[in-house]
Amino acid sequence: MALLELVDVAKSFGSLKAVDGVSFSVEAGEIFGIAGPNGSGKSTLFNVITGIPFGPDRGMIRFDGEEIGGLSGNRIARRGLARTFQRETSFDGLTVFENALMGLSFGATKMPAAQAHEATAEALTFVGIDFASFGRLAGELSVYQRKCLMLATAIAMKPRMLLLDEPASSLTKPEIEASVELIRRIAGRGITILLIEHVLTFLMSLSQHLLVLNQGSVLAMGAPRSVIEDPRVIEAYLGTRRAA
Known part of the structure; x- marks a missing residue:
């Protein structure tokens, strides 16, 4: 089917x-x-x-x-079912980690805070965003990095x-x-x-x-x-x- x-x-x-x-x-x-x-x-x-x-x-x-x-x-x-957009969308005043963490609130699976943070870190690392960038403001990222952040936010939802x-x-x-x-x-x-x-x-x-x-x-x-x-x-x- x-x-x-x-x-x-x-x-x-x-x-x-x-x-x-x-x-x-x-x-x-x-x-x-x-x-x-x-x-x-x-x-x-x-x-x-x-x-x-x-x-x-x-x-x-x-x-x-x-x-x-x-x-x-x-x-x-x-x-x-998750999606990304043509333009690089993010909350520029929030950190990279905070942006990706927000994706979990729309996912089908609810999880404790510690597990949510672990899933967020895993999604960011998976798309190639290094740990040192987790605390950067999303608005500071390059176009490619912002696209990767969109993907990480979507992946964190476990679609x-x-x-x-x-x-x-x-x-x-x-x-x-x-x-x-x-x-x-x-x-x-x-x-x-x-x-x-x-x-x-x-x-x-x-x-x-x-x-x-x-x-x-x-x-x-x-x-x-x-x-x-x-x-x-x-x-x-x-x-x-x-x-x-």
């Missing part, structure tokens, strides 16, 4: 159909990639799945066999599934390569990953399945190589003249 299943999911803003009848499923343990041009509805799709900041207008969203469409973001998170929204944006080539390895290690923990990214090489190196959105609708879906060779996908990314 699929861990995440969407059927005919839609979200509109006035006359704009940001997500228009999207259906797909993600199996437990896989890395599933989502691509698409700017404005294709990728982040809006993540928003309606996670309930942050809004749910779908219609359609079914089922996580681990349970309907979650329309639930609040915190209730969805406590069922084991079954993690939604990553453009984790490679604004990173250098060595940082992108490090991100690929980190995502593989997260998947190695048994965490299912749904991944949005503009960089197709990034998606190709990680995804078992790839979906391409265009103007809110599913343009193509399947094995990554066959999807990126689809003439409709080439046209959506490059335009008719360049595709030719």
